[in-house]
Structure formats: structure tokens, C-alpha cells
Amino acid sequence: MARKKTQSFDDQKEVILQGAAELFARRGYLGASMNDVAQACGLSKASLYHYYRDKDDLLANIAEAHVARLAELVKSVQGDASIAPADRLDVLITRFLTEYADAQNSHRVLTEDVKFLPPVARERILQLERVVVNGFAHAIGVQRPDLAEAGLHKAVAMLLFGMLNWMFTWMRPDGALNYVTIAPLVRDLFFRGLGGIQIPSLAKPPVPRER
Amino acid sequence: MARKKTQSFDDQKEVILQGAAELFARRGYLGASMNDVAQACGLSKASLYHYYRDKDDLLANIAEAHVARLAELVKSVQGDASIAPADRLDVLITRFLTEYADAQNSHRVLTEDVKFLPPVARERILQLERVVVNGFAHAIGVQRPDLAEAGLHKAVAMLLFGMLNWMFTWMRPDGALNYVTIAPLVRDLFFRGLGGIQIPSLAKPPVPRER
DNA sequence: CCTACCGATCGGTAGG
DNA sequence: CCTACCGATCGGTAGG
Structure with a gap:
């Protein structure tokens, strides 16, 4: 009885989180009101506040749950002995x-x-994001140790994240090209491209640039 | 006299546009109020409405002026006979x-x-964005005609835009690595990577996939 | 005294 | 170019 209650409390929290994420994604955080969220979840606004302290609490839970999964994914790949270090970036x-x-x-x-x-x-949340970026940067450093030595592995990781994260702005999930079918293209492009990066002579102003 | 008025009217419009762009960029469109914009520009909210019809008008002018410049840039490169087609993407x-x-x-x-x-x-504005994307996609097709034939040149262009547009989220303009010094890295990565992309067998369900 | 919720409305502030 | 406001709606909370 008490068990079932707790169960449905957590279930309801999860339902609300999904509904809020959908609205925040579509209208933006400030563009979606708590009334909108409540309506989308089929309950009153007052009930909403029974499950989450305030609007920020809702946002923080959505973002943190997601980035925590990503950080966990990075750690699981790093800790998987069956994956060779050179294959980590690909995976x-x-x-x-x-x-x-x-x-x-x-x-x-x-x-x-x-x-x-x-x-x-x-x-x-930014702290968890750093874990994720560092995981990718490290995997890039395995492929190109010279990039890591030049301190460029994080910047290159951010270029990769740019390709991945920007997809949300243009990709139709139900199109012929979706998040799964585009994976080979991204891997082809990035792995081959990684070999093409020349280390520029940064932070050495006395050296004249040659053309 | 009347001339000077018009002159300073347009000047003031431009000052407001810059101030509004700065606020919208930092706090988001919905997070920045018209009072905020007025204060940042050193005038009252009512005065603000003398120069722009409403808040959307301010936003539309900021976005359209910028994307129009980008579209113009694409056209100028396409129309420049001194740039070989194969060099267009690089430029x-x-x-x-x-x-x-x-x-x-x-x-x-x-x-x-x-x-x-x-x-x-x-x-x-989306129409102008399409001109820009098509310009890049076409330049990519010059490098890899097979990608264009497979209908993948636009997707690859969007991967490139991902790298470029995502920079705003992580790059410090005053750092050692800025929008100008990172250009060689992006070009190295993308040009080399472009040669690595294999055409996947999409949209051909009858053909069995070989591993 | 608890939980899970409701209809109604709070003090403040938004764009105009 | 300003002061003084408006209709509406915001995030959050009251009593029951």
C-alpha cells in the first residue's frame, strides 16, 4: 500500500519531467508557463508544485538527469576493458x-x-558537462597525442560536439537520415579529418607568419 | 536640419539594434525586457517604440540584417571569377x-x-538561411560530386555549420584560440574529413546490407 | 496528522 | 522623448 503510493509518486514525477522537457524544448524555458506544463500533464498547476519545488527545479532535473546519463556513458566506455583505447572515440x-x-x-x-x-x-550541470567533454578530449588525445600536447584536444572535441549537438536544429528524426543512420557519416568525416589537422603555431607571437 | 534629423534617426536605430542584440544574446529574447533594452541604450521604453514597432520588430531586424550579410557573402564568393570553384569552400x-x-x-x-x-x-529569415546553406552545399558538391548525387551534400554542409555555429557556446573571443585562429583547424579537419565520407546505402531497403 | 490534489487568487512584472 | 498607466499573464501559494 505505502509501497504502491511511493511508486506512483515517482512515476508521476517522471511523467511530469517528460512533459516539461517536451514543452521547454518546443517553446523555450521562458516561453513555456507552469500552466502549460500542468495542462500537458493533465493536472493542475497546484498539483505540479506538489512534485517539484518550482520551475527551476523542473529544469534542473531535466538537464541533470540527461547529462548524468551522458557522463555515465563516458565512464562506462572508459572502464570497459573489452574496448581498446584506440576504439573508444569511435564507440x-x-x-x-x-x-x-x-x-x-x-x-x-x-x-x-x-x-x-x-x-x-x-x-x-556544467561540472558534469566537463566530465563528458574531457572523456571525448582524452579519446581524441589517444588518436593524436600531439594535439593533446598542444592543448588543442578539447577544442577539437568541441568541434565534434558542434556537429552532434547542431543536428537538433536541422534533422527530422523520422527522415531517411536520422540520428542513427548519420553516425557513419560523422565517424568517417571526423576520423579522417582528425588526421588532417596541422598544429598551428599559436601563442608564439615573435615567430613571423609565413604564407 | 531635416537631413541631420534623418541621419541621427538611423544612427539611433543602429545603436539600439546593437544594444538589443547584446541583451538578447546574453539573456535570451524572452529573458530580456524592453525596459532592459531601453535602459541599456540610455532612453525610455516609450522612446524605444518610436524607433521600432514592437519587440518582434527589433528581433527580426537583428536576425535579418545578419543573415542577409551572410547570404551576400555567399553570393560574392560565387560571383567572383578570380576564385576557382574548387577553392570556394575554403574561402x-x-x-x-x-x-x-x-x-x-x-x-x-x-x-x-x-x-x-x-x-x-x-x-x-529561413529563406535567407537556405541561400547560405545551399551555397555551402554546392561548394561541397564541387569537391565531392558523388555526395551531391546521393543527396548528402546538404547534410554534410549542416555538419560543417554545426562546428562553426557551436563555437559560440564554448569559445572565448579573447582567448588564444579565437574565431580567426581556429579557421585553419576547421579547414584541415573538414577538408580532409570530406575525403573520408563513404556513401551509405540509404533509401534502398531491398538491398541487403553487407557487413 | 498524512498524502494528493483542487479552485481561486496572491504580489509583481511583462509588452505595449 | 518622458511619466503614467492598461489588460494579461507570469511564477508561486493560500485555505480546505
């Missing part, structure tokens, strides 16, 4: 795109709305 | 990053806030 790209395909609303909220969170909650 | 990447460096606020507004415009104004 990471594929697994991330698969994860993205199932979490489009949450990912959009993570990339567009975290800036509206108060500093403490925002910082907690 | 486009460099020129776009230079343009981005000077229009960071406007670009952030274009990529994040256009969704808040009413359909008619939004569609006018």
Missing part, C-alpha cells in the same frame, strides 16, 4: 548518437536552457 | 569565421531566438 560517437536519438527533448533543454538556472544548479 | 569557411568574429551577438540571436518570431517574419 563514444556511436553510443552518443544512439542516446541522443532517445533523448531529443532533454538534449535540447540541456543545450539551450541551462543558462536560465541559478548559479549553483547551473554549475552542478 | 567560404575563412570568410564566414571572420564575419562571425565581428557579429557574435547577432549570430547568437539568429541561431537561438528566430523561433520566437511570428511565422511570416521567421520564414523570410
Whole structure:
């Protein structure tokens, strides 16, 4: 009895989270009101506040649950002895795109709305994002140790994230090209491209540039 | 006298546009109020409405002016006989990053806030964006005609735009790596990577996939 | 005294 | 170019 109650409480929280993510993704965090969220979830606004303290709490939970899954994914690949270090980047790209395909609303909220969170909650999420970026940067450094030595592996990781995260702005999930079928293209492009990057002579102003 | 009036009217419009772009970029379109904009520009909210009809008008002007410059840039490269077709993509990447460096606020507004415009104004801007994307896609098709035949040149163009547009989320303009110094990395990565893309067998369900 | 919720409305602020 | 406001709607909370 008490068990069933707790069960449905957590279930209801999850339903609300999904509904809110869908609305925040479509209209933006500030563009979706708590009344909108409540209506989409089939309950009153007052009931909504029974499950989440305030609007920020809703946003923080959506973003943190998603980025925590991504960070967990990075750690599981790093800790998987059956994956050779040289294969990690390849596996990471594929697994991330698969994860993205199932979490489009949450990912959009993570990339567009975290800036509206108060500093403490925002910082907690940025910390998890750093874990993810560092995981990719490290895997890139395995492929190109010279890039890591030049301090460019994180920048290159961000270029890769650009390709992945920008997909939300142009890709139709039900098209011929979706988050899963595009994975080979991204891997082909990025892996081959990684070999083409020349280390520029940055931060050495005395050296004249040759053309 | 009347001349001076008109002159300062347009000047004031431009000052307001820059101030609004800065606020919209930092707090988001819905997060920045018209009072905020007025205060940032050193005038009252009522005065603001003397120069722009409403808040959407401000947003539309920021986005359209920026994307029109980008579309113009594409056309100028396409129409420049001194640039060989095979060099167009290279030139486009460099020129776009230079343009981005000077229009960071406007670009952030274009990529994040256009969704808040009413359909008619939004569609006018999306139309200009299509000109830009088609310009890049065509230049990619020159490098890899088989990609264009497979209908993948636009998707690959969007992957490139992902790298470029995502920079706004992570790059510090005053860092060692800025919009200009990163250009060689992006070009190295993308040009080499372009040669690595294999055409997947999409949209041909009868053909069994070989592993 | 708890939970899960409701209709109604709070103080403030938005765009205009 | 300003002060003084409006209809509406915001996020959040009251009593029951």
C-alpha cells in the first residue's frame, strides 16, 4: 500500500519531467508557463508544485538527469576493458548518437536552457558537462597525442560536439537520415579529418607568419 | 536640419539594434525586457517604440540584417571569377569565421531566438538561411560530386555549420584560440574529413546490407 | 496528522 | 522623448 503510493509518486514525477522537457524544448524555458506544463500533464498547476519545488527545479532535473546519463556513458566506455583505447572515440560517437536519438527533448533543454538556472544548479550541470567533454578530449588525445600536447584536444572535441549537438536544429528524426543512420557519416568525416589537422603555431607571437 | 534629423534617426536605430542584440544574446529574447533594452541604450521604453514597432520588430531586424550579410557573402564568393570553384569552400569557411568574429551577438540571436518570431517574419529569415546553406552545399558538391548525387551534400554542409555555429557556446573571443585562429583547424579537419565520407546505402531497403 | 490534489487568487512584472 | 498607466499573464501559494 505505502509501497504502491511511493511508486506512483515517482512515476508521476517522471511523467511530469517528460512533459516539461517536451514543452521547454518546443517553446523555450521562458516561453513555456507552469500552466502549460500542468495542462500537458493533465493536472493542475497546484498539483505540479506538489512534485517539484518550482520551475527551476523542473529544469534542473531535466538537464541533470540527461547529462548524468551522458557522463555515465563516458565512464562506462572508459572502464570497459573489452574496448581498446584506440576504439573508444569511435564507440563514444556511436553510443552518443544512439542516446541522443532517445533523448531529443532533454538534449535540447540541456543545450539551450541551462543558462536560465541559478548559479549553483547551473554549475552542478556544467561540472558534469566537463566530465563528458574531457572523456571525448582524452579519446581524441589517444588518436593524436600531439594535439593533446598542444592543448588543442578539447577544442577539437568541441568541434565534434558542434556537429552532434547542431543536428537538433536541422534533422527530422523520422527522415531517411536520422540520428542513427548519420553516425557513419560523422565517424568517417571526423576520423579522417582528425588526421588532417596541422598544429598551428599559436601563442608564439615573435615567430613571423609565413604564407 | 531635416537631413541631420534623418541621419541621427538611423544612427539611433543602429545603436539600439546593437544594444538589443547584446541583451538578447546574453539573456535570451524572452529573458530580456524592453525596459532592459531601453535602459541599456540610455532612453525610455516609450522612446524605444518610436524607433521600432514592437519587440518582434527589433528581433527580426537583428536576425535579418545578419543573415542577409551572410547570404551576400555567399553570393560574392560565387560571383567572383578570380576564385576557382574548387577553392570556394575554403574561402567560404575563412570568410564566414571572420564575419562571425565581428557579429557574435547577432549570430547568437539568429541561431537561438528566430523561433520566437511570428511565422511570416521567421520564414523570410529561413529563406535567407537556405541561400547560405545551399551555397555551402554546392561548394561541397564541387569537391565531392558523388555526395551531391546521393543527396548528402546538404547534410554534410549542416555538419560543417554545426562546428562553426557551436563555437559560440564554448569559445572565448579573447582567448588564444579565437574565431580567426581556429579557421585553419576547421579547414584541415573538414577538408580532409570530406575525403573520408563513404556513401551509405540509404533509401534502398531491398538491398541487403553487407557487413 | 498524512498524502494528493483542487479552485481561486496572491504580489509583481511583462509588452505595449 | 518622458511619466503614467492598461489588460494579461507570469511564477508561486493560500485555505480546505
